[in-house]
Amino acid sequence: MENTLNYNLKKPSLAENILVSDLNENADLIDAQMKQNADDLASYSADNLTQFNVVNSSISSIGTKVIDYNSYASIADVNNIYTVIDYKRADGTLYMKSTLSGGTSPSYTTDIWKFYDSTGATVILTKTWTITYDANGKITSKVVA
Template sequence: MASNTPRLGLYKKDPIADANDTFNIQTMLNDNWDKIDGKVAILGPDGKILSEQLPQQSLPTASTTQAGIVKLNTSTNSTSTSEAATPSAVKEVNDALVAHSADYVKHITAAERAAWNSAEANAKAYTDSAPEAMQRNLGIFNVYKSGKDANGIFTIVEYKRANGTLFARSVLSDGTSPQYTTRTVTYYDTDGTTVLRTDTYTLTYDTDGDLISEVKQ
């Protein structure tokens, strides 16, 4: 008894049950060839199957929770969660990161840099002009002595900065050498001429003539 194949529906005869049937070229050969030919893909000039003969895919768009088709994006500031960065975008970000890491100046904004510079200037001004800082920092300056009297006492001591500007001048006066009774200390701004302040001390001595106190007036 004749039947058809399950996939292409090709007509075929049972060799035993249909052994005495007349061989029909149209149904047994030609129709089957046409069915086969209709199912075979047509190749293009490049030897590949034409796109219109390929089965249509229905894939979802990819997301952070679902696999699927992903669109490429060369942007370096995109907020998309469904597009993928291209190697060129990744390289652009990496190049910027490398340049930023190598440039220490750009790590702060212009406003931050100005604030730091101002703080440094204020700190320097404090070192030069604050009363307690003035006294504490005398030892870091170059010292010049003059006005040597008959007893070998230098009545003038100047403290100068590394650039040669005057920081402070100490002058002994009043009384009789070597027991001067007044010491006047004048402090100067960074230009070395502008007076910032003047401190005057009263000097006292014991019966042996040794200095025992300097009291600020």
């Protein structure tokens, strides 16, 4: 009999007899994991949710500003991910530069945003984001350093 990868649930083959005890054991494992997930979610405090909403709102605000600019990607890595994006104003001056670094492609661990003055020559603000991933390589957080 095979078992599932993540929760070790029993998977009888077509040639095997299905036992009610196996179905019950699978149901108990699923029930316990669902309860744990619900408990974990419930314990996520309102403060954490508020903090997340503030950060998410800030990211959205910056994103809204960035869509008003032209973007130019450069420096593609071995996975064809562009690691540098320049955002330019209508007059061609640099507004912001985003640079991915750290880690290995495609799981970069740092994203640095540099904002420029109206001439596009002088950096007036730098924001560094630390990026973390889950076991499947999906981004789980981007935290401002």
